[in-house]
Amino acid sequence: MKRLRFWFEDRLGTAPIFAFMRKKDVPRHKHSFLYYTGSSILLFLIIQIVTGIMLALYYKPTLEQANASVARIMTEIPLGWIIRSVHSWSASFMIALVMIHLVGIALVKAYRRPREATWMTGVLLLVVSMLFGFTGYLLPWDDLSLSATKVGTDIPKAIPVIGAWVTKFLRGGDDVTGDTLTRFFVFHVSVLPLVIFLLLAVHIFLVQKHGMSLPLKAEVKKARVPSLPFWPNFLLRESVAWLVFFGVLVTMAVMFAPSLGPAANLLAPAPSGIKPEWYFLFLFQTLKIFPAHVLFVSGETLAVLLILAAGIVFFALPLIDNRPAEKKGRFFVGLVYAGLIYALALTVWSLL
Amino acid sequence: MRKCRPAPILILIWLFLVMTPFFALCQAPPTPGQPAARTQAESAAPEVLSSGPQNIKEKTAIGVFLAWLWLAIAISIYVLRWKIQEADRVHSTKFYPDAEAGKDIPGDPCNLTEKISTP
Numbered sequence: 009m010k011r012l013r014f015w016f017e018d019r020l021g022t023a024p025i026f027a028f029m030r031k032k033d034v035p036r037h038k039h040s041f042l043y044y045t046g047s048s049i050l051l052f053l054i055i056q057i058v059t060g061i062m063l064a065l066y067y068k069p070t071l072e073q074a075n076a077s078v079a080r081i082m083t084e085i086p087l088g089w090i091i092r093s094v095h096s097w098s099a100s101f102m103i104a105l106v107m108i109h110l111v112g113i114a115l116v117k118a119y120r121r122p123r124e125a126t127w128m129t130g131v132l133l134l135v136v137s138m139l140f141g142f143t144g145y146l147l148p149w150d151d152l153s154l155s156a157t158k159v160g161t162d163i164p165k166a167i168p169v170i171g172a173w174v175t176k177f178l179r180g181g182d183d184v185t186g187d188t189l190t191r192f193f194v195f196h197v198s199v200l201p202l203v204i205f206l207l208l209a210v211h212i213f214l215v216q217k218h219g220m221s222l223p224l225k226a227e228v229k230k231a232r233v234p235s236l237p238f239w240p241n242f243l244l245r246e247s248v249a250w251l252v253f254f255g256v257l258v259t260m261a262v263m264f265a266p267s268l269g270p271a272a273n274l275l276a277p278a279p280s281g282i283k284p285e286w287y288f289l290f291l292f293q294t295l296k297i298f299p300a301h302v303l304f305v306s307g308e309t310l311a312v313l314l315i316l317a318a319g320i321v322f323f324a325l326p327l328i329d330n331r332p333a334e335k336k337g338r339f340f341v342g343l344v345y346a347g348l349i350y351a352l353a354l355t356v357w358s359l360l
Numbered sequence: 361m362r363k364c365r366p367a368p369i370l371i372l373i374w375l376f377l378v379m380t381p382f383f384a385l386c387q388a389p390p391t392p393g394q395p396a397a398r399t400q401a402e403s404a405a406p407e408v409l410s411s412g413p414q415n416i417k418e419k420t421a422i423g424v425f426l427a428w429l430w431l432a433i434a435i436s437i438y439v440l441r442w443k444i445q446e447a448d449r450v451h452s453t454k455f456y457p458d459a460e461a462g463k464d465i466p467g468d469p470c471n472l473t474e475k476i477s478t479p
Contacts (some may be wrong), residue, residue: 241448
């Protein structure tokens with residue numbers, strides 16, 4: 009075993025990585041759980057990749073065979089239904105953890121100098137994760153996924169000037185067809201994975217470069233915070249979190265496996281009760297509560313522009329709140345709480 | 361004296377505990393209540409295909425599988441807790457004090473560079 013390790017070490021030159029891991033320290037304070045959420049996201053990403061590859065072995069991204077191939081995965085392929093369920097649930101878990109991680113970072117103001125780029129890549133990772141969910145939702149090609157995708161790809165139309173082009177680009181035509189399915193499959197399995205790996209590499213590099221953030225008080229006083237060695241103390245603790253997350257994920261996947269509707273009919277009317285995945289519900293409800301017209305502007309256009317503006321503010325938060333660590337920035341904490349309450353309230357409202 | 365290395369054995373036990381129920385589920389034959397794979401023509405039929413256990417046999421298999429899984433996780437956490445305590449004890453005694461200063465640890469058994477550079 010040792011010889012094999014030395015052989016790899018000699019060829020790959022991984023000694024600096026292990027040396028870095030042994031010398032890296034993780035601060036210990038009351039917000040330390042945020043470090044665990046960050047690394048647990050990686051667990052769900054790995055599960056997504058493994059189950060995604062397994063599903064791709066049997067999935068056929070064509071209009072005629074997409075729904076039937078998913079049905080085959082669920083009924084004929086050994087453990088196919090569990091793999092599909094784990095893939096679906098781990099996507100939800102991953103997005104939930106990314107959201108918790110980002111909100112936590114925003115509340116403890118870990119996005120401030122010098123970690124602005126780390127925050128921005130984190131927000132982009134959330135966007136890419138949501139795009140994974142959006143593109144993956146169409147792949148089973150049932151009535152619900154078709155209708156939800158029609159509604160989802162219709163939303164960019166409300167953006168002035170470029171909106172119609174964006175919708176056409178997403179659909180691969182004027183309407184959702186087999187071309188959209190192929191396009192979404194390609195995005196889901198090749199384009200988005202490349203983007204997420206790139207962003208993740210930059211994000212992890214930045215986290216290592218700037219080190220893990222400390223509570224504001226400690227940053228101001230330059231106080232020495234108790235710390236743990238990354239290897240093995242932190243990684244062993246992380247393993248406990250990973251095991252628990254894995255157990256909860258498999259339990260949820262087995263107990264509440266997603267069903268599959270009948271194959272989508274392009275000519276059929278939209279079924280009632282179309283709803284996107286839970287992480288889009290607050291956006292969906294925001295669009296619904298706006299009136300048809302506000303003064304001379306279309307309500308939908310106004311809602312989409314407001315959502316875009318909120319997204320840009322969230323992305324550029326470190327540039328807006330670029331004050332030194334001494335300033336507590338209570339206004340921005342309030343803003344984050346307000347956004348959180350708004351998103352939760354509208355999600356619950358949408359479910360009622 | 362040769363040191364006892366429990367980690368690979370524990371990993372094997374853990375793998376056995378986790379994988380056994382997976383294989384058991386794999387071996388379970390399809391039951392009459394389970395819908396057969398739909399062909400292209402059949403897929404047009406307006407029916408919702410629900411996944412998950414279809415009958416009492418499959419439900420029992422799932423229950424056993426989850427029990428095994430959580431048992432394996434509980435054992436793993438117990439062992440990890442033990443290892444965390446040991447790691448914390450080593451850290452608190454400052455067994456490797458130079459690690460914090462960012463220097464190489466002479467005689468560190470984990471130091472691969474040192475091992476390789478030795479002729």
